[in-house]
Amino acid sequence: MTRIRRRSAVALASIAGASSLLLAACTQDASSTDGTESVAPSASSEPPSAEPAVNGVDAKQYASSDPESDAFGFVTPSGKWLCAIIPDKKLAGCASHPTAGPLGVPGTPQIASPDGGPPAEADLIAVEAGKEPNFQNWNEALFPGNANVLPYDTTLAVDGFSCNVQFSGVSCREDATGKGFTVATNGYKFEFTPLPVSIPSVTPPPIAPTAAPLPQQARGSNQCGPVTYPETGKPATVVIVKGTLRCDEAHTMLTKYFTGRDKSEPVYSFDGWECRLAGDPESAEIGYTINCTDDNGNTVVAQP
Template identity: 35%
Template structure:
């Protein structure tokens, strides 16, 4: 495993897996600016091994959402009230999780188990305006909601109880 430290001293975890191959055809739009690493946390503070899966688990400061980056597979969130309950996001499908896979679009899904819950838990809170980047994904929590992105595809989501947008929202560089 290779750990790369940024200027702020936080680690980005790279398990040396080769980057995903992209299909040929119509070019995809690249983000106008690369995601910021200005507010990274140390991913090792969030790592846990559940069953046979290594993940990076966190809750929001309010405790309303439980989220995880599951190594090189997906990132997502579920409600803290009950993993079986719907997310309760205005105007969106009533799945019990929101997920972005390594290469797919973000989507609402109904999971058969609490994939994004640290059991036993609870997971450590990811504080506002901090970025957890590990194993091909990045997530952050801002007062406006939770955001996660696949670094392989650039696809992601941002959500709160008020709504959902199918794109990652980065932490502003000047955020406290």
């Protein structure tokens, strides 16, 4: 009887030893190669996947009408910001509207001027592909022409970039990295602010853009939205150089000038205004400056 028990114990010990060796062998095959540890790829090592745009709009409705411009732009409902996604520059950014001057946001730094002049307050906050969000100074328009309004709580997504508008501010990001910025009148941060995700019970109707309202500024030295030369289809920048005229009043006046003037005369008077052409009318294909003054001391210039 003692012998049988002893043999059973030996057999159990042999089975346990074999099992231990088998487990060790399997463990070694799964975690090492030639004695070197092999680390399995983790999900965190993959580039972040782009989240779908929340309440996306039809990007075509925000494309520039200029055939030479590859840009998609919008104005915020408040009229404070003009933003654009520019695929050929791999950039999304926002500038002050309508003056395109300094951002005027607390904490905006002084940076180098593009024309080599002294440092000046940045006029653009932007994010570029593969780069950290930053401030820039531009000497060119961020978006040509009149941009449509992007409604609150909607997203414009184009070519790897997304921008949204909320009551708290406007945000843009590079989708692949998630890097971006948020800017508002009371400050900024180099961090994208996503829209809250909601799941509607039914498919919402498409959101149609609306034309950006002309700014209603009271004093002069204001840059207003552009007008178009009827003869050439080229845009002209409207600037109230002097006086208390509003932008919409300046646009109404210039529309009357274009539709009523005698094209053979360099000076045209109407409704208390006198408008003169400055430049060579023979070069109308690129536009020429129009200078208008009235009896109330207002001066409006439209220049190519």
